[in-house]
Amino acid sequence: MFVDSDTVSEFKSEDGAIHVIERRCKLDIDAPRLLKKIAGVDYVYFVQKNSLNYRERTLHIEAHNETFSNRVIINEHCCYTVHPENEDWTCFEQSASLDIKSFFGFESTVEKIAMKQYTSNIKKGKEIIEYYLRQLEEEGVTFVPRWTPPSIAPSSETSASCKKQAAASAVVPDAALKEGLSSEAPGHPSGVPEPAAGTPDDKLDADYIKRYLGDLTPLQESCLIRLRQWLQETHKGKIPKDEHILRFLRARDFNIDKAREVMCQSLTWRKQHQVDYILDTWNPPQVLQDYYAGGWHHHDKDGRPLYVLRLGQMDTKGLVRALGEEALLRYVLSINEEGLRRCEENTKVFGRPISSWTCLVDLEGLNMRHLWRPGVKALLRIIEVVEANYPETLGRLLILRAPRVFPVLWTLVSPFIDDNTRRKFLIYAGNDYQGPGGLLDYIDREVIPDFLGGECMCEVPEGGLVPKSLYRTAEELENEDLKLWTETIYQSASVFKGAPHEILIQIVDASSVITWDFDVCKGDIVFNIYHSKRSPQPPKKDSLGAHSITSPGGNNVQLIDRAWQLGRDYSMVESPLICKEGESVQGSHVTRWPGFYILQWKFHSMPACAATSLPRVDDVLASLQVSSHKCKVMYYTEVIGSEDFRGSMSSLESSHSGFSQLSAATTSSSQSHSSSMISRWRFC
Numbered sequence: 001m002f003v004d005s006d007t008v009s010e011f012k013s014e015d016g017a018i019h020v021i022e023r024r025c026k027l028d029i030d031a032p033r034l035l036k037k038i039a040g041v042d043y044v045y046f047v048q049k050n051s052l053n054y055r056e057r058t059l060h061i062e063a064h065n066e067t068f069s070n071r072v073i074i075n076e077h078c079c080y081t082v083h084p085e086n087e088d089w090t091c092f093e094q095s096a097s098l099d100i101k102s103f104f105g106f107e108s109t110v111e112k113i114a115m116k117q118y119t120s121n122i123k124k125g126k127e128i129i130e131y132y133l134r135q136l137e138e139e140g141v142t143f144v145p146r147w148t149p150p151s152i153a154p155s156s157e158t159s160a161s162c163k164k165q166a167a168a169s170a171v172v173p174d175a176a177l178k179e180g181l182s183s184e185a186p187g188h189p190s191g192v193p194e195p196a197a198g199t200p201d202d203k204l205d206a207d208y209i210k211r212y213l214g215d216l217t218p219l220q221e222s223c224l225i226r227l228r229q230w231l232q233e234t235h236k237g238k239i240p241k242d243e244h245i246l247r248f249l250r251a252r253d254f255n256i257d258k259a260r261e262v263m264c265q266s267l268t269w270r271k272q273h274q275v276d277y278i279l280d281t282w283n284p285p286q287v288l289q290d291y292y293a294g295g296w297h298h299h300d301k302d303g304r305p306l307y308v309l310r311l312g313q314m315d316t317k318g319l320v321r322a323l324g325e326e327a328l329l330r331y332v333l334s335i336n337e338e339g340l341r342r343c344e345e346n347t348k349v350f351g352r353p354i355s356s357w358t359c360l361v362d363l364e365g366l367n368m369r370h371l372w373r374p375g376v377k378a379l380l381r382i383i384e385v386v387e388a389n390y391p392e393t394l395g396r397l398l399i400l401r402a403p404r405v406f407p408v409l410w411t412l413v414s415p416f417i418d419d420n421t422r423r424k425f426l427i428y429a430g431n432d433y434q435g436p437g438g439l440l441d442y443i444d445r446e447v448i449p450d451f452l453g454g455e456c457m458c459e460v461p462e463g464g465l466v467p468k469s470l471y472r473t474a475e476e477l478e479n480e481d482l483k484l485w486t487e488t489i490y491q492s493a494s495v496f497k498g499a500p501h502e503i504l505i506q507i508v509d510a511s512s513v514i515t516w517d518f519d520v521c522k523g524d525i526v527f528n529i530y531h532s533k534r535s536p537q538p539p540k541k542d543s544l545g546a547h548s549i550t551s552p553g554g555n556n557v558q559l560i561d562r563a564w565q566l567g568r569d570y571s572m573v574e575s576p577l578i579c580k581e582g583e584s585v586q587g588s589h590v591t592r593w594p595g596f597y598i599l600q601w602k603f604h605s606m607p608a609c610a611a612t613s614l615p616r617v618d619d620v621l622a623s624l625q626v627s628s629h630k631c632k633v634m635y636y637t638e639v640i641g642s643e644d645f646r647g648s649m650s651s652l653e654s655s656h657s658g659f660s661q662l663s664a665a666t667t668s669s670s671q672s673h674s675s676s677m678i679s680r681w682r683f684c
Contacts, residue, residue, distance in 0.1 A: 001028045003043060015150055017055040023048050024066070044068070054147035056289065057082045072110070075154040081106040115232070136629070138546040172278045190412045199565065212450075213246060223254045230260065236268065243355050244340075251420065264582075266389045268521060272492065272634050277333050287322050287470055288331050291315060293463030296342065297360075298456070300445040303350040304395045305342035305357040307335065308449060308460050312365030312401070316375040318466025322475035327376045332382050336390045343393075356395030362452065364401040371405070376412055398442065399427045427610075492602065495525055495631040500602035504536060505639060507591045513599060513640040515588045520579045523557030523631025524604040527577040529589055532570035532596045536560060557596055570598070578604055582632075601633050 011020040025046045044067040051060040061081040065072060076096040083089035098114055123398045136142075209216055215225070224246055231239050252258040270276060276604070284292075293310035300306050319328060339357045347356045385438040399406075406427075414422065439448060448454025493501040505514055514529075536559040564570055573592075579585055591597065 002026075004584050005048075009667075016085075017053065017147065017149075019050075019054075021050050021054045023050075037555050041251045055144070069101070071102050076565065078557040120130075149292065153330065166205070185598060192289060199397070208352075211351070212347065212353050213354070215243060220249070220254055223249055223259075225264075227260060238672040240267070241352070243343075247392040251418070255386050262388065262391075268519065268634075271519070275337065276332060276601075278330070279337050282330065282334065284331050285323060285327060285333070287319070287466065289325070290461060291319060291463055292331065293461050293467050294335070295458075295460040297336065297449065297458055298345060298359045300396070300443050302358075302395070302442075303352070303354050304348060305345050305354075306338060306447070307339065307357055307359045307363070308357060308458060310362045310364075310451070310460060310463055311370070311402075313463035313569075314443055315463065315466045316370055316379070317372045318377050318468075318471070320378055321472040322466050322472060322544055324472075325381060328378055329382055329385060336393065339393060340390075345667065356393050358396045358398065359394060360398045360400065360443075360449075362400050363403060363406060366403050366405055366409070371409060371412075373516055376409075380413060383413060387416070387418055387421070391418075394421055394424060396442065397421075397425045398433070398439065399425065400429055400433045400439070401431075402429045446523065472507060472518075487575065488658050491636070492521075492555070492634050495523065495601050495603050495633060496556060497603045497630075499556055499558060499603070501556050501633070502598050502600045503557070503635075503637065505597045505599065505637065506535070507594050507597055507639070509641060510591055510594055512591045513588050513642060514591060514599075514637065515586075516635065516637045517584075517586045517597065518601075518635035519584045519634050520581050521632040521634055522581060524578065525633060527585065527600045527602045528572060528578055528602060529599040530560070530570045530600065531591075532564075532571045532598065533593075534566075534569075535596050536598070558599075573597070599637065601629055601635075673675055 005023045005025040006023050008022040009020075010022070012018070025048050026043050027046060028042070031043055046063050046065050048063040049060065051058075051062075053059075059078075061078040063074075063076045065074040074096070077094070079091075081091045081093075083091050096112070140434055170321065188454075209221070213224075224242060227249065228239065228242065228245055233247070240263075248259040248263045249268075252262065285486055291314070293314040295308060297306050297308045338527075342356050343357065428438060430550070434453065439452065444455065447456045449458035450459075451458065494656070495501050507514075518527075560570065566572065574589060577585070589597075594629045
């Protein structure tokens with residue numbers, strides 16, 4: 001809601017045709033109280049610039065946030081123009097972008113609020129325009145003549161009317177400014193804003209398709225719009241860009257159901273392992289930088305980024321012994337993320353859509369050492385992960401100087417490679433790549449690496465044997481692998497029938513806030529919060545009460561001793577919350593007493609009559625042999641001290657969203673629990 005504004009600057013042209021005014025606006029955001037308290041603000045400030053051109057009959061409004069600009073970047077542009085074919089019509093265009101870098105752990109909640117309010121205020125904008133039009137009619141103004149130069153002075157009534165019209169137009173962004181957000185994925189150049197998603201009958205802009213997506217049939221365009229719309233309605237995180245959605249559709253021959261399923265799995269996987277931030281937060285070990293014989297090298301003739309891998313010169317056994325599978329996998333993921341970034345850059349440079357890269361693999365030096373079983377096992381796992389999460393990113397694979405041992409390696413790995421990907425492989429034995437149909441057909445002569453007879457110096461490391469002094473024991477590698485994948489802020493846990501998963505949080509100061517964010521990856525669970533004055537015993541496998549279970553899909557820890565009685569040894573502080581498979585839950589609890597709080601995820605048994613025969617979305621990382629009495633959750637918790645809050649905390653908000661391949665649309669309902677003072681929004 002608009003509260004107040006101050007004029008920062010103002011400009012008027014001498015002839016009065018152009019009027020530009022910049023304001024600093026004070027807004028009251030309709031956000032959960034908890035979010036405001038954590039942020040430490042009651043109001044937010046936006047800078048709005050209105051440019052009114054009477055001569056061209058246009059009004060441009062630009063706005064950006066001033067508050068939290070280092071955490072959240074919001075840009076909005078509105079444009080009012082005269083219809084080129086009918087001067088009695090007014091055209092309105094609006095584009096906006098939202099990029100949440102960080103927001104106290106509530107990124108997904110802020111994004112949901114922004115989406116919800118932006119949608120509602122599009123409707124409100126129309127109501128405001130109609131309100132001022134009715135006000136003009138009540139004043140007897142039914143026609144506003146066009147602006148004329150000062151030499152022909154307009155009447156006082158006309159001047160007043162023009163000013164009234166400008167005020168009516170300018171007030172729309174003031175009221176809608178706080179909602180000036182959209183689901184547009186960041187990264188699209190401002191010159192070509194991403195089209196807003198609509199119904200499946202809507203069409204994307206032809207120039208946008210040509211510039212960023214490539215040739216699409218009407219059916220393919222419709223599939224893209226429908227899948228993107230479904231993601232906007234069900235996915236609580238950032239929506240992937242159109243180019244990435246299109247990759248999953250192409251990989252499944254534009255079968256929406258199949259593309260949606262694999263995309264759900266991939267988005268869950270990316271969130272769990274924080275893959276979106278891998279380039280900014282993870283530095284490869286020095287061993288990789290010295291002995292991994294691969295790197296980016298210019299681009300091919302089609303403008304695709306070119307990655308060079310000297311596999312024959314690389315000591316795969318030494319790298320696995322020195323680093324383990326997980327470090328190698330993470331490094332390959334960082335290479336793929338860098339490839340996506342380079343594709344975006346080359347799209348801008350070449351002015352046409354580039355969504356894949358070319359890989360050149362030199363096999364000179366390949367021998368039986370490369371067929372070491374643990375190394376092949378690591379390679380197969382890497383191929384499996386890349387195939388599942390980076391479809392249609394490999395435009396072409398050039399395999400050069402394949403030795404006699406290559407057919408053995410190819411027999412091992414080819415079954416794990418998608419048929420569409422295998423068609424992109426070109427294999428050259430010996431020096432065949434130098435002849436007709438060889439390397440020069442795909443790569444310009446001036447960028448052919450020197451080790452392949454070209455004149456371009458290639459800065460890819462030469463590889464070589466990893467010193468055995470860098471080898472590590474199996475125990476050290478296992479601990480290092482665990483450390484790599486637990487660097488994510490999310491943890492995985494398995495929940496079994498009769499064996500809930502529980503975590504302990506000790507609270508020293510009352511009025512602290514326990515926050516949580518978890519996804520139900522498989523099965524249905526019940527979420528509970530308990531309080532106890534005494535600490536449970538540490539989990540022991542041989543204990544009759546508290547115990548722990550280790551499973552491939554995540555840990556299972558039980559803290560509440562079976563001898564404890566509810567109401568005597570511990571108490572329930574929140575009503576149980578039933579969470580369905582595919583749902584994401586974010587919430588908080590304001591602690592009333594110090595002591596020990598236990599967060600519990602418990603198996604939920606559905607009544608027989610409520611059971612469903614519809615297929616479920618399996619977690620991409622779950623084991624293939626999963627019991628029907630097993631659930632899996634991925635969670636993150638944090639405690640915020642009372643000293644971080646301003647004033648007292650009297651209410652609590654929690655958001656609850658659904659993300660399942662079976663969801664076709666979203667509905668909302670709300671319910672309140674007076675005993676715990678929780679207000680929930682449910683999108684399922």
